[in-house]
Every structure is written in C-alpha cells, then in structure tokens.
Amino acid sequence: MNMIDHGSGKEKSATRAAYLSMRDMILKGTLPAGEKIKIENLRKLLDTGASPVREALSLLTSDMLVERIDQRGFRATPASPENFAEILNLRCVLEDMALRQSIANATPDWEERLVLAHHHMNRAVGAEAFEDAHKVFHMTLLSNAAAPMTERYCSQLYDLNIRYRNLAASEVTYKRRDISAEHAQIFDAAIKRNADDASAALLSHYRLTGEYLAQQLSGL
Amino acid sequence: MNMIDHGSGKEKSATRAAYLSMRDMILKGTLPAGEKIKIENLRKLLDTGASPVREALSLLTSDMLVERIDQRGFRATPASPENFAEILNLRCVLEDMALRQSIANATPDWEERLVLAHHHMNRAVGAEAFEDAHKVFHMTLLSNAAAPMTERYCSQLYDLNIRYRNLAASEVTYKRRDISAEHAQIFDAAIKRNADDASAALLSHYRLTGEYLAQQLSGL
DNA sequence: ATGTCAATAAATATCGATTTTTTGGAGATT
DNA sequence: AATCTCCAAAAAATCGATATTTATTGACAT
Numbered sequence: 001m002n003m004i005d006h007g008s009g010k011e012k013s014a015t016r017a018a019y020l021s022m023r024d025m026i027l028k029g030t031l032p033a034g035e036k037i038k039i040e041n042l043r044k045l046l047d048t049g050a051s052p053v054r055e056a057l058s059l060l061t062s063d064m065l066v067e068r069i070d071q072r073g074f075r076a077t078p079a080s081p082e083n084f085a086e087i088l089n090l091r092c093v094l095e096d097m098a099l100r101q102s103i104a105n106a107t108p109d110w111e112e113r114l115v116l117a118h119h120h121m122n123r124a125v126g127a128e129a130f131e132d133a134h135k136v137f138h139m140t141l142l143s144n145a146a147a148p149m150t151e152r153y154c155s156q157l158y159d160l161n162i163r164y165r166n167l168a169a170s171e172v173t174y175k176r177r178d179i180s181a182e183h184a185q186i187f188d189a190a191i192k193r194n195a196d197d198a199s200a201a202l203l204s205h206y207r208l209t210g211e212y213l214a215q216q217l218s219g220l
Numbered sequence: 221m222n223m224i225d226h227g228s229g230k231e232k233s234a235t236r237a238a239y240l241s242m243r244d245m246i247l248k249g250t251l252p253a254g255e256k257i258k259i260e261n262l263r264k265l266l267d268t269g270a271s272p273v274r275e276a277l278s279l280l281t282s283d284m285l286v287e288r289i290d291q292r293g294f295r296a297t298p299a300s301p302e303n304f305a306e307i308l309n310l311r312c313v314l315e316d317m318a319l320r321q322s323i324a325n326a327t328p329d330w331e332e333r334l335v336l337a338h339h340h341m342n343r344a345v346g347a348e349a350f351e352d353a354h355k356v357f358h359m360t361l362l363s364n365a366a367a368p369m370t371e372r373y374c375s376q377l378y379d380l381n382i383r384y385r386n387l388a389a390s391e392v393t394y395k396r397r398d399i400s401a402e403h404a405q406i407f408d409a410a411i412k413r414n415a416d417d418a419s420a421a422l423l424s425h426y427r428l429t430g431e432y433l434a435q436q437l438s439g440l
Numbered sequence: 441a442t443g444t445c446a447a448t449a450a451a452t453a454t455c456g457a458t459t460t461t462t463t464g465g466a467g468a469t470t
Numbered sequence: 471a472a473t474c475t476c477c478a479a480a481a482a483a484t485c486g487a488t489a490t491t492t493a494t495t496g497a498c499a500t
Binding site: 235269291 | 452454
C-alpha cells in the first residue's frame with residue numbers, strides 16, 4: 001500500500017517482507033492495539049535484522065498502524081471507539097466524493113474492471129480470499145476518480161477499519177444482513193452510472209457495518 | 221508532524237534532525253520535485269549517518285513528500301497540476317467538515333486559542349514567522365473538531381500546498397488580495413459560531429489562492 | 441511508609457562495514 | 471543500425487557492533 005511494488009511475485013526486500021508481516025500482525029491483532037513493540041522481539045520473530053524491522057515500522061507509521069515515540073521506540077496505534085467513529089466518518093466523506101467522481105468519469109474500461117472485481121468477490125472461496133476480493137471491489141469503485149491521494153487515504157482507512165472488525169469479534173457472528181445484496185446494489189447503480197443511488201448504497205453499507213461494530217466495541 | 225515530539229527545545233535524535241532538514245528542503249524546493257534522492261549525498265550534506273537519513277526518508281513518506289521505490293531508493297514526490305488540484309479539493313472537503321465540527325463543539329478555551337492564534341498571525345514579523353503563525357491559525361480553526369486523523373491529514377495537505385506555493389513563485393508577486401481581511405472574515409464568523417459563513421470564507425480563501433497558483437503552475 | 445537519587449539493566453538509536461541489487465555501457469550478435 | 475549479453479561501477483539494503491538514552495531497582499534519607 002505504501003511501497004511502490006512492481007514485480008508481483010516473491011517479496012524481494014527484507015524490509016518489505018517485514019512490513020507485510022507486521023502489517024498483518026497488527027490488522028489481525030497479533031500485535032495488540034496500544035502495545036509497545038520491541039525491536040529485538042520482532043527481529044527474532046521475523047528472523048531478520050534490526051534495520052529492516054525498524055524501517056518497516058517507520059513505514060507502518062504512514063499507515064497509522066504504528067506510532068513512533070521519539071527515542072522511545074514504537075507502539076501499535078491504540079484503538080478507541082472515537083477513533084473508529086472518525087475512521088467511519090472519513091471513509092463516508094472521502095468515498096462518497098471519489099465514487100461520484102469515478103462514475104462521472106465512467107469509461108468502458110473501468111466498467112469492465114468493476115464487473116470483474118464484483119465477479120471475483122462473489123466467486124471467492126474462503127474468508128481470506130473474500131477479504132482480498134472485497135477490498136479490490138471497493139477500491140475499484142473509486143479507481144476511476146483520477147484522485148490518487150484520495151485512493152491512498154481510502155485504502156488506509158479501509159485497512160484501519162478491518163483492524164476494528166477483527167478487534168470486535170474474532171469469529172464474527174456476522175449478523176445476517178445480506179452483504180452480497182448490498183454489494184450488488186452498489187454495483188448495479190455504479191454500472192448504470194447513477195451516482196446518487198450508488199453513493200447512497202455505499203454509505204448505507206458502511207454505516208450498517210459501522211453501527212454493528214460500534215456496538216461490539218462499546219465494551220472497549 | 222509525524223513524530224510525537226515532547227521536549228520543544230533542541231532536537232534530540234539524529235533522525236528527527238534529518239527529518240526536519242529534509243522536510244524543509246523539499247518544501248522549499250532545494251530538493252526538487254521528482255528528483256532522485258541519493259542517501260550518500262544527503263548523508264554528507266547533513267553530516268550524519270546513513271541510518272538516520274534512511275529513517276527520515278521513510279518518515280517523509282508518511283507525509284507524501286517522498287516516495288519509496290523498493291530496492292531503488294527514494295525520490296521527492298513529483299508535482300503536477302493534477303496533484304495540486306487534488307490537494308486543493310481534499311483540503312476543501314476535509315477542512316469544511318472539520319471547521320464545522322470545531323464550531324459545533326465551540327468552547328471558551330478553543331475561542332481563546334483562536335483569538336491568540338489570530339493575533340499572533342497579525343503580529344508576525346517576517347515571512348518565516350508569518351508562515352508559521354498562519355499554519356497555526358488554520359490548524360487551530362480545526363483543532364476543536366475532536367478528529368485527530370482529520371487534523372493530521374489537513375496538516376499534511378497544508379504542507380503539500382505550501383510546497384506548491386513555493387514552487388509556483390519564489391518571490392511571490394502576491395496578487396493584492398487582502399489576505400488579512402480574508403482571515404479576519406473567517407475568524408469573525410468562527411467566533412460568532414456561524415459555521416456556514418466561516419466555512420464559506422475559508423473555502424473562498426483556499427479557492428482564491430488555488431486559482432492563482434493553478435495559473436502560475438500551468439507552465440509546469 | 442514515602443520519596444529521592446544513583447547504579448544497573450534494558451532498549452533504542454546510530455555507526456561502519458559488508459552484501460545485494462540496480463544501472464550504464466562496451467562489445468558481441470543478429 | 472538495432473538489440474542483446476555480460477561486466478564493472480554505483481547505490482541501496484542489510485548486518486553486527488557500539489554508543490546513547492530511557493526504564494528499573496534498591497539503598498538511603500526523610
């Protein structure tokens with residue numbers, strides 16, 4: 001998200017490997033929110049040098065997953081209901097803007113990418129694969145806005161949100177909303193280039209998840 | 221902006237010193253947009269080790285002032301009219317939201333801080349001091365929104381905007397708008413807790429500067 | 441008991457040297 | 471003339487060791 005990676009395959013640099021591992025650990029809660037991160041521990045855990053770990057931590061700082069305290073090391077960014085609420089709000093504002101712009105700029109190419117992303121998400125097998133495809137779908141919605149910074153913010157915020165989702169419930173008792181119907185609604189409106197409907201459906205999708213999570217998190 | 225700094229006085233870590241210097245160099249254009257940054261050069265220039273330089277660069281990545289290319293080092297983020305336009309747009313959206321929220325949460329304490337910030341800005345002598353006070357004033361406007369991430373984004377975007385301002389014209393022929401009247405207008409509306417007026421004045425302030433700069437930048 | 445201070449331990453930050461990776465170009469091949 | 475291959479120089483990434491800084495502990499005075 002942070003590094004401009006070209007070759008898709010195997011991870012080349014030690015820094016990048018450490019970055020991905022640690023990111024995963026924070027998103028999944030293996031490194032709990034607010035906890036001090038000791039370089040030496042991580043170094044051994046990831047079986048790498050201190051420099052890559054340190055750099056990866058600096059990188060994670062960009063993603064707001066890690067905070068740096070001058071001369072005193074790093075810690076996983078603390079979590080709080082207020083923080084969650086702010087993330088949700090920012091996502092609504094930024095994604096609303098970007099989605100409308102994407103639709104305004106609609107092209108056949110974008111529509112095709114969207115069709116594929118939607119299809120892959122529906123076909124995805126297993127939680128892991130679904131999560132990935134889900135993010136791709138949401139990011140594809142925004143990808144035609146010609147607004148790279150906005151996309152970057154949205155991607156960051158998406159990840160932060162995932163972290164809260166994992167934090168709220170390990171094996172989620174996903175309240176039986178029909179998630180895939182919600183996605184279909186967003187998708188259809190976007191393909192029809194109906195910005196108001198698409199945006200309304202998207203925001204409602206977020207707000208529903210938001211309410212549910214906020215409730216789970218109340219006992220923080 | 222990025223590091224949580226406590227002691228105000230002398231910079232403690234080499235990393236922080238390097239961070240501040242390089243940030244300044246990029247904002248001022250000493251390190252031109254898009255240019256490759258060679259660690260060794262900077263190391264010598266700043267008279268410090270490679271590690272602090274490297275870490276400072278990672279940190280600058282968070283601020284979107286530097287891009288990292290895996291295995292291929294760093295470069296100052298390229299500048300473009302499109303990028304400038306996106307920054308302006310994001311600022312308008314985010315600051316509008318934050319300012320309204322700040323006003324909605326208005327307290328005597330916030331108002332006092334705002335009065336002082338406004339006063340200091342008017343009293344500031346010299347371009348350097350004015351710039352600093354100007355940023356403080358704008359950030360103070362938003363500081364009561366209880367939205368730390370939004371503040372962080374706005375602060376980042378403010379800096380990116382300054383970079384473009386410096387890029388557009390070294391010794392600015394500041395078209396004779398009455399900047400201080402514009403500020404007074406924003407200030408007065410905020411103090412009166414009139415969110416609509418304050419926001420309108422703020423956005424107009426930004427859009428005026430934006431138009432002016434966009435024009436200067438057209439010959440990029 | 442409580443608070444202060446110094447000594448010690450632990451952890452971070454930094455340096456200098458080494459290893460990989462990329463870049464640029466000379467010469468070979470089509 | 472254009473393209474490819476391989477080598478050398480340059481740069482980035484990484485490691486291991488050292489220097490600084492912060493955190494902890496316990497003796498001592500209040």
